[in-house]
Amino acid sequence: MTTVLLVEDDPQILRTLAITLRARRYDVHTATTGATALAAAAAHPPDLVILDLGLPDMDGTAVVAGLRGWTSVPVLVLSGRSDSADKVDALDAGADDYVTKPFGMDELLARLRAMERRGGSVTEDQPVVPFGTSSVDLALRRVTAADGTDVRLTPTEWHLLEVLVRNPGKLLSQKQLLLEVWGPGYETAQGNLRLYMGQLRRKLEADPARPVHLLNEPGMGYRFEP
Numbered sequence: 001m002t003t004v005l006l007v008e009d010d011p012q013i014l015r016t017l018a019i020t021l022r023a024r025r026y027d028v029h030t031a032t033t034g035a036t037a038l039a040a041a042a043a044h045p046p047d048l049v050i051l052d053l054g055l056p057d058m059d060g061t062a063v064v065a066g067l068r069g070w071t072s073v074p075v076l077v078l079s080g081r082s083d084s085a086d087k088v089d090a091l092d093a094g095a096d097d098y099v100t101k102p103f104g105m106d107e108l109l110a111r112l113r114a115m116e117r118r119g120g121s122v123t124e125d126q127p128v129v130p131f132g133t134s135s136v137d138l139a140l141r142r143v144t145a146a147d148g149t150d151v152r153l154t155p156t157e158w159h160l161l162e163v164l165v166r167n168p169g170k171l172l173s174q175k176q177l178l179l180e181v182w183g184p185g186y187e188t189a190q191g192n193l194r195l196y197m198g199q200l201r202r203k204l205e206a207d208p209a210r211p212v213h214l215l216n217e218p219g220m221g222y223r224f225e226p
Contacts, residue, residue, distance in 0.1 A: 002116060003027045005046035007037040007063065008078065009056055013101075017050065020105055034058035038066050041073070048115055049075045050108075053090060061086075061093045068094035074115035074170075078103070084219040091173040091221065098171065098220075114169035114225070129165050130226060132206060132213055136165050143204070151203055156181065160196050161204075164214065164224035173221040197222060 004021055008014040009032045021028045029044060031037035034055045041049065049067065053060035064075055077090045080101035087098050097111050127139035133146035141158060143151040153161065159181045164172065174193055178186045186192065197216070201208040215223050 001025060001027045002048060003029065003044070003046045004112075005029050005031065005037065005041055005044075005049045007031045007034070007050065007055070007060075008052045009033065009054070010052070013052075013078075017108075020109075024109065032056075034060070034063040034066075037063055041067060041071070045071065046073060048112060049073055050078060050112075051075055051095070052078045052080075053086060054080060061090050064090055064093040064095050076108075076111055076115060087220060088173050088175070091171060092175055096170045097223075117169060117226075129168070131165070131204060134204060136161065138162065138165065153200075153203065157196055157200055157203075160193075161200055164222065168224050168226050171217060171221055171223045175221075177222065193222075 004026045006014065006017055006021070006028055008017065008030070014030060014032070018028050018030060029040055029046065031040050032055075034057050037049075037051070051060050051063055055063070060077060064077070067073060067075065074096045075094065077087065077095045077098040078101060079087050079090070079098055081087070087100075090098060096115055099108050099111060127137060129136045129138065131143070134151060135144050137144065141162075143153060143161070145151055160177065163177060163180050174190055175187050177193055178189055182189060182192060197214060198208070201211050201214050205211045205213060213225055215225055217223070
């Protein structure tokens, strides 16, 4: 049974989410403040965390940072804030995904399932990741099309694809990707990111105009969906 730590200070949302998750056979632990959340996570390490950003004692981003000091547990952020900068800050602090309030329960559950899949999607023993009709071999650093031919990628295209594929289902902020692929000094070079994502889609997506694997969330970042 998957253990979920649910951190939410709104009693109605907390109760509704807890009932829904337990009905779907999640083992749910709850916390209403950042301090109690961090203590609960340390005492009983969860498999997933659902975290509200607006907590009474500290900002949710600080909770994410506190968790990331010792665990890589997937964190889904709940945000009632309209400013995308708050959500980007949470992603940069180490959150894996976000859902904006008010949210649909089906969407939230789908995001949780995606984070669960992410946990075991890529390992040292399983370096080949399916990508539509192609496959990405992380060990050999190559992409193979359905007919067995190699898909030629530039070093930058490969680096960008590798970062995304190693984090399946995780929303990576533009800043994270730019720092990882291009390095310090390129944090605001969103044009680079759009250009190379476009090139990867043309080479790897069946319909580059309607991608199903290399997805963009405007103002936030990109994610890889296997």
